[in-house]
Amino acid sequence: MKPADLRWVFGYGSLIWKQDFPFIESRDGFIQGWSRRFWQGSHDHRGTPVSPGRVLTLIKTPGQRCAGRAFLVEPDVFGHLDHREKNGYERIAVDIHFKDGIEEGVVYRAEPNNHAFLGDAALDEIAEHIVVSEGPSGLNAEYLVELAKALRDMGESDGHVFSLEARVLALLKTGP
Ligand code: BEZ
8 A cells, every 4th residue: 555645657758767756665467458550750858859769659459468667656746756757648547467466557559549659559659760860868769768778677678769779779789
């Protein structure tokens, strides 16, 4: 049981490997019925308004699970996180599955109708887009490679992320 004023926030992307916010506890877990996809444009972190990068959102996928890491935070942390994720993301309620039970929490999701949504494309196209993108938070490729590393460190696999990582690393070796 957690104290009543604390909240779980589930990270499936940069929150997994970049914690610039205070938290009381973190735990690996997953959410059911969702997949992560590099389908959201980034105007403010891994790209610019003129050349948006490609970052993650969650897509409803019945039967699939999305692994990540949940953080137990004080409510005032959401002021910072809402600002960090302001480009099209909304907080939605989710059940977070831990190895010893399920807790209610929230996750940041960019809905398909938001102004920055880019949507699906061929993996080669997404990889080429990521390799050439950069924004105030750094290289788009770093976002992908750090996520893939964090998932591997957690013992998790994600076909979409790992396939893109392989393509991006190959492009970085040979040039886009
Ligand atoms: C996350 O790491 O959970 C996250 C992904 C995309 C936007 C905001 C947060």
